[in-house]
Structure formats: structure tokens, C-alpha cells
Amino acid sequence: MLLSPQIPQKNWLRKAMPDFWKVNTMKTEVIKAEKDGDYGIEKAAELLKKGEVVAIPTETVYGLAANAFDEKAVEKIFIAKGRPSDNPLIVHISELSQWSELVESIPENALALAQAFWPGPLTIILKKSSLIPRRTSGGLDTVGVRMPMHPTARAIIRAAGVPLAAPSANNSGKPSTTTAEHCLHDLDGKIPLIIDSGECSVGVESTVITLVTDVPRVLRPGGISVEMLSEVLGEVEVDDAVLNRLAEGAVAASPGMKYKHYSPSAGVSLVKGSFESFRSFVEAQKEKNILALVFEGEGEKLNVPFIEYGRENDGASQAKRLFSALRSIDETDAKLVYARFPEKDGVGLAVLNRLVRAAAFNIIEL
Numbered sequence: 001m002l003l004s005p006q007i008p009q010k011n012w013l014r015k016a017m018p019d020f021w022k023v024n025t026m027k028t029e030v031i032k033a034e035k036d037g038d039y040g041i042e043k044a045a046e047l048l049k050k051g052e053v054v055a056i057p058t059e060t061v062y063g064l065a066a067n068a069f070d071e072k073a074v075e076k077i078f079i080a081k082g083r084p085s086d087n088p089l090i091v092h093i094s095e096l097s098q099w100s101e102l103v104e105s106i107p108e109n110a111l112a113l114a115q116a117f118w119p120g121p122l123t124i125i126l127k128k129s130s131l132i133p134r135r136t137s138g139g140l141d142t143v144g145v146r147m148p149m150h151p152t153a154r155a156i157i158r159a160a161g162v163p164l165a166a167p168s169a170n171n172s173g174k175p176s177t178t179t180a181e182h183c184l185h186d187l188d189g190k191i192p193l194i195i196d197s198g199e200c201s202v203g204v205e206s207t208v209i210t211l212v213t214d215v216p217r218v219l220r221p222g223g224i225s226v227e228m229l230s231e232v233l234g235e236v237e238v239d240d241a242v243l244n245r246l247a248e249g250a251v252a253a254s255p256g257m258k259y260k261h262y263s264p265s266a267g268v269s270l271v272k273g274s275f276e277s278f279r280s281f282v283e284a285q286k287e288k289n290i291l292a293l294v295f296e297g298e299g300e301k302l303n304v305p306f307i308e309y310g311r312e313n314d315g316a317s318q319a320k321r322l323f324s325a326l327r328s329i330d331e332t333d334a335k336l337v338y339a340r341f342p343e344k345d346g347v348g349l350a351v352l353n354r355l356v357r358a359a360a361f362n363i364i365e366l
């Protein structure tokens with residue numbers, strides 16, 4: 001008598017821990033945007049209007065979206081990802097007219113950036129308006145806004161009727177997701193819906209630039225390169241934290257910079273030098289479970305296991321492959337990964353920024 005029946009026990013759990021119950025027992029539906037047409041967009045909008053979270057495709061990476069004005073909805077993003085609460089979310093719009101109510105004011109240089117690069121992979125940080133809850137801005141008085149280029153993302157924002165707060169749709173600390181399969185891997189059972197639109201075309205997250213500093217400053221490099229930004233703005237700074245470890249006790253301009261990021265389970269080292277020196281180096285390693293992360297066509301020249309991530313000197317192709325390459329490391333038994341060092345210019349800087357973090361700033365110079 002004492003321990004039966006089972007059902008009341010479940011009800012007790014449901015009452016005591018409602019959020020736990022919801023987060024862990026949800027069925028996650030996947031709808032293909034191209035195949036199922038407007039159905040996915042309507043279903044996503046319906047859930048978003050009800051204060052739910054939905055994983056949506058963008059041209060950069062998949063985003064985990066919620067109504068940016070609704071603190072309770074935004075809270076669900078943080079819970080599903082296991083994201084630290086002081087890490088602000090980017091707010092996504094589909095129309096330029098949505099921007100002005102999100103920020104205190106839009107200076108001329110911001111407008112020039114939007115005209116040049118929106119819709120596209122650029123997030124512009126300005127002082128936030130009172131409409132943006134602190135939960136969305138991670139407690140900061142600024143907000144990053146971006147108008148994505150992906151037609152499905154734009155259609156979902158339009159149908160939801162509100163700007164959408166969306167970080168990358170991955171478990172906090174893991175590489176961002178560039179396919180619906182990767183979203184499902186990380187978020188299955190934690191969110192109600194994933195809209196599948198195949199592989200993201202850019203592959204790394206948007207460039208984040210702040211205009212609240214004296215000189216515009218890139219906090220995170222991405223698909224819009226520093227060179228492209230300079231053409232519009234003139235002088236542009238790149239934050240020290242883009243390629244360097246944050247000094248002990250220093251305040252991160254972008255809170256995301258201080259957290260462990262993009263890390264596979266294996267230890268990663270970035271190796272600087274020619275392919276020939278890289279080959280001699282990895283082939284001389286005595287450990288058994290090593291893996292080489294190399295450029296296209298290089299793997300077959302090595303006698304160690306390898307994964308390839310785009311063409312040498314071609315940042316865009318590396319960006320597109322990088323996160324799925326980092327994720328597939330976890331499917332091998334590799335304990336140590338040695339990665340080829342990308343070029344620093346153009347989109348290469350974005351690739352290097354993600355790789356130095358995946359490698360926890362562990363760089364070997366040959």
C-alpha cells in the first residue's frame with residue numbers, strides 16, 4: 001500500500017519540480033522547412049506567440065529563439081542550453097522598422113552598417129531601450145540586434161510578430177549547431193520544435209560589433225570581415241579577447257568571451273607551421289589516440305587518423321565545415337587533436353577565434 005500506485009508519485013514530482021518535468025519530458029518535433037512549406041513557419045510562430053522556444057535555421061548557425069520581450073520565454077532559452085544568466089542574447093528582426101524601438105537611438109554609422117550588411121551575419125550593439133528586459137540583455141544596458149538573411153528565419157520572425165532573442169542552438173560550451181541533426185543531438189527532449197532547413201551556409205556565428213565604444217570595436221569576428229567593416233566605418237578596433245585569453249579578473253566586453261567554448265571532449269592543440277612541418281610533428285607523436293584536424297586534401301598524406309575542415313587559405317570554406325568537424329571529433333576515440341592553423345585575414349579570423357577557444361589557447365609553434 002505504502003508505495004503504490006505509481007501515478008500519484010509522478011503527480012507529486014510534477015508539482016514539486018514543474019520546470020524540471022517540462023524540460024526533460026518534452027517531445028521534440030522536427031519539421032522540414034522546404035518540404036513542409038508554411039506549416040513549419042506557422043507552427044513555429046504559434047509556439048513563439050505562446051512563450052515557447054523554437055530552434056530555427058539562420059545563414060550563420062541554428063538559433064534557439066523566443067519572444068525577446070517575454071522574460072519567461074527567454075528564461076526557457078537559458079534553461080534549455082544551460083547558459084550562464086549573464087550572457088546576453090542577440091535580438092533578431094525581419095524589418096528595419098523594428099530596430100528603433102529596441103535601442104535608445106540609431107547613430108549614422110549604425111545605419112550605414114545596416115545598409116551595407118543587413119540582412120546578413122552582422123550583429124550591431126547599441127544602448128538598449130526599456131522594452132528589452134534585463135533577462136534578454138544579460139543585465140547589460142546594451143543590446144545586439146541582427147537581421148538574418150535566411151528566408152525561413154525572416155518568415156518566422158515576421159509570423160511571430162515580435163523580435164526574437166536567439167543564441168546559438170547548442171548546449172552551452174559545445175560547438176554551435178549548423179544542421180537540425182546537431183540541434184536534436186543537443187536539445188532533444190528540452191524544446192518542442194526544430195525547423196530543419198539543412199546546412200547553414202556561413203557556418204560560424206555573426207560578426208558582433210559594438211558602437212558604444214569611442215571607436216567601433218569587433219567583439220566577435222564572423223562572416224562579415226574586419227576589412228569589410230573598415231570600408232564602411234573607417235577605423236575599427238578588434239577586441240583583445242578575440243585572440244587572447246582574458247586576463248585574470250578582467251571584465252569581458254562580450255560576456256560570451258569568458259566562457260569555455262566550442263570544446264570537443266578531446267584536448268585540442270593548434271599547430272602553427274607549414275603542412276610539411278605539421279606532418280613530421282604529428283607522425284612523431286607517441287600517444288595512440290591522436291587525430292589531425294587538417295585542410296581538404298591533406299588527410300590522405302598523413303599516416304594518422306584525420307578530419308578535414310575546408311580548404312587552406314579559404315576562410316569561408318573552413319567556416320562552413322568547422323563546427324561539424326569539431327562535433328565529429330566526439331564520435332572518435334581521439335584523446336589529443338592537433339589542428340592546422342588558419343589564416344588570420346577575412347573570415348579566417350572568425351575560424352581562428354573559434355579554434356583558439358576550442359584549443360583553450362593551447363598553441364604549438366613549429
Ligand code: TXA
Pocket residue numbers: 058060061062063064087088089090121123125137140142143144146166167168169204205206207208219220253254255256257
Ligand atoms: O549568428 C549568430 O549570431 C547566432 C544566430 C542564431 O543569430 N547567434 C549567436 O548567439 O551566436 P550567441 O548568444 O550564441 O552569441 C552571442 C555572443 C555572445 O558571446 C554574447 O556574449 C555576445 O554575443 N553579446 C550579445 N549581446 C551582447 C551585448 N549587448 N554586449 C556584448 N556582447 C554581447
Ligand code: MG
Pocket residue numbers: 167168176
Ligand atoms: Mg553561442
